[in-house]
Amino acid sequence: GAVVxxxxxxxxxxxxxxxxxxxxxxxxxxxTMFWYRQFPKQSLMLMATSNEGSKATYEQGVExxxxxxxxxxxxxxxxxxxxxxxxxxxxxxxxxxxPQGRAYNExxxxxxxxxxxx
Amino acid sequence: GENVExxxxxxxxQEGDSAVIKCTYxxxxxxxxxxxxxxxxxxxxxxxxxxxxxxxxxDQRIAVTLNKTAKHFSLHITETQPxxxxxxxxxxxxxxxxxxxxxxGTSLTVIP
Numbered sequence: 001g002a003v004v005x006x007x008x009x010x011x012x013x014x015x016x017x018x019x020x021x022x023x024x025x026x027x028x029x030x031x032t033m034f035w036y037r038q039f040p041k042q043s044l045m046l047m048a049t050s051n052e053g054s055k056a057t058y059e060q061g062v063e064x065x066x067x068x069x070x071x072x073x074x075x076x077x078x079x080x081x082x083x084x085x086x087x088x089x090x091x092x093x094x095x096x097x098x099p100q101g102r103a104y105n106e107x108x109x110x111x112x113x114x115x116x117x118x
Numbered sequence: 119g120e121n122v123e124x125x126x127x128x129x130x131x132q133e134g135d136s137a138v139i140k141c142t143y144x145x146x147x148x149x150x151x152x153x154x155x156x157x158x159x160x161x162x163x164x165x166x167x168x169x170x171x172x173x174x175x176x177d178q179r180i181a182v183t184l185n186k187t188a189k190h191f192s193l194h195i196t197e198t199q200p201x202x203x204x205x206x207x208x209x210x211x212x213x214x215x216x217x218x219x220x221x222x223g224t225s226l227t228v229i230p
Binding site for chain 1: 161207223
């Protein structure tokens, strides 16, 4: 149980295009999903917290108009990188929090999406 | 906020030896401490976690110890194997929140 998938696993796009990344919780409903960005040999940096049915909460320094997050259902959240530029190239990882009723909010991570912007 | 420090940043051990990675944190309200293993090009995988109401937890070759007074917790891997080579991250979270604060990672290499 507690499997999180991401699609696509790898994407290469031209500068100026938009890219959508999907994050799905396959066997549980996640009221909260998180989006992280990871540069090579660095730790995970939280970009935003996504709650089903409401607007995402962005971390300081993350542009909400550039990184659009939608959490339309309890099993799906999407991150759209708009007008991508080479500096947006990174490893994007989502995680899903376990449903309410648990004592602690455990998070389970997806396999990540490698974005390369040419 | 929370400040999580992780040491060492790199660690090389001979196969069969033990590896220890330590994290310190600053917020005494933190009470959930997971450890993640990340292989190259993959997402982090939870390997063990500990709650604040216990001091030690063990799962086969992996153990985690927690010292709430000193605000540090450690990952112990015994009888290391080459497949243990990966980057390990500690994380800290409060029960009242849902945000993880990650350590900076430790690149572990197990030499056959």
